[in-house]
Amino acid sequence: MIELPEAAVLAKQIGKAATGKRIKKVAAAKSPHKFAWYYGDPKEYHGLLVGKAIGTAASYGGLVEIPVSDATLLFGDGVNLRYYETEEAIPEKHQLWIEFEDRSSLVGSVQMYGGLWAFPVGSLDNKYYKMAKEKIPPLSDAFNGTHFDSLFCEKTNKLSLKAFLATQQRIPGLGNGVLQDILFNAKMHPKRKINTLSSKDKKELLDSLKLTLTQMVAGGGRDTETDLHGKHGGYKTVLSRNTVNKPCLVCGTIIKKEAYMGGSIYFCPTCQKI
Numbered sequence: 001m002i003e004l005p006e007a008a009v010l011a012k013q014i015g016k017a018a019t020g021k022r023i024k025k026v027a028a029a030k031s032p033h034k035f036a037w038y039y040g041d042p043k044e045y046h047g048l049l050v051g052k053a054i055g056t057a058a059s060y061g062g063l064v065e066i067p068v069s070d071a072t073l074l075f076g077d078g079v080n081l082r083y084y085e086t087e088e089a090i091p092e093k094h095q096l097w098i099e100f101e102d103r104s105s106l107v108g109s110v111q112m113y114g115g116l117w118a119f120p121v122g123s124l125d126n127k128y129y130k131m132a133k134e135k136i137p138p139l140s141d142a143f144n145g146t147h148f149d150s151l152f153c154e155k156t157n158k159l160s161l162k163a164f165l166a167t168q169q170r171i172p173g174l175g176n177g178v179l180q181d182i183l184f185n186a187k188m189h190p191k192r193k194i195n196t197l198s199s200k201d202k203k204e205l206l207d208s209l210k211l212t213l214t215q216m217v218a219g220g221g222r223d224t225e226t227d228l229h230g231k232h233g234g235y236k237t238v239l240s241r242n243t244v245n246k247p248c249l250v251c252g253t254i255i256k257k258e259a260y261m262g263g264s265i266y267f268c269p270t271c272q273k274i
């Protein structure tokens with residue numbers, strides 16, 4: 001799943017690979033997929049985009065946005081985005097294929113679910129898109145202690161750390177993937193309740209959030225995900241499916257996996273206390 005680090009890396013890579021390229025052909029929904037979401041009728045994507053040039057891609061939370069003249073391309077967190085130099089390399093199944101005049105392509109495919117939206121600028125009415133664009137990005141200076149404190153309220157007191165960090169889009173781009181290492185670095189268990197956090201704990205959590213996300217972006221995304229060129233990210237996850245049942249890097253205790261709130265959590269039972 002694309003979360004903040006991967007979206008940031010993809011936007012940068014799309015910038016290098018495709019900025020300025022003119023669109024020759026668009027094929028949307030060629031391979032039917034129940035949970036691939038489009039804007040309006042995907043058959044109209046070609047007419048909307050053809051002949052227009054790719055602008056500078058940007059990321060908002062876990063979303064990747066590409067301006068295309070008077071239209072916008074937007075990709076959600078479950079989309080696999082790839083760039084191919086030639087047509088021959090393109091996989092048979094895909095949910096969106098954008099071919100440029102120089103024969104290179106941007107291809108989006110969906111495994112479980114994902115949005116591949118192309119729409120006239122400003123016309124997509126999507127709650128998550130709006131929130132991702134309006135909320136303060138966690139790696140910006142404006143996302144400081146005062147802002148972080150403002151996210152806590154009476155309602156959040158009963159929540160666990162996982163629920164607080166990865167639901168309701170409180171923090172854009174932060175999902176069940178990146179939260180694992182954020183909590184490991186903060187030495188906090190994903191099930192720990194918000195009302196047990198002292199001011200010092202909150203400060204440590206914010207520091208860990210910033211540090212962990214910065215490292216993930218700098219590394220080119222997590223090693224559990226792949227980038228625009230199909231390469232795994234260079235950030236080595238401390239807690240993920242890659243490290244479960246292996247010894248904790250800090251204390252040697254075996255890393256555990258549990259199902260919790262519709263997804264897996266990973267933790268070190270010694271380093272991370274409830």
Ligand SMILES: [Zn+2]
Binds near residue numbers: 251252269271
């Ligand atoms: Zn440990």
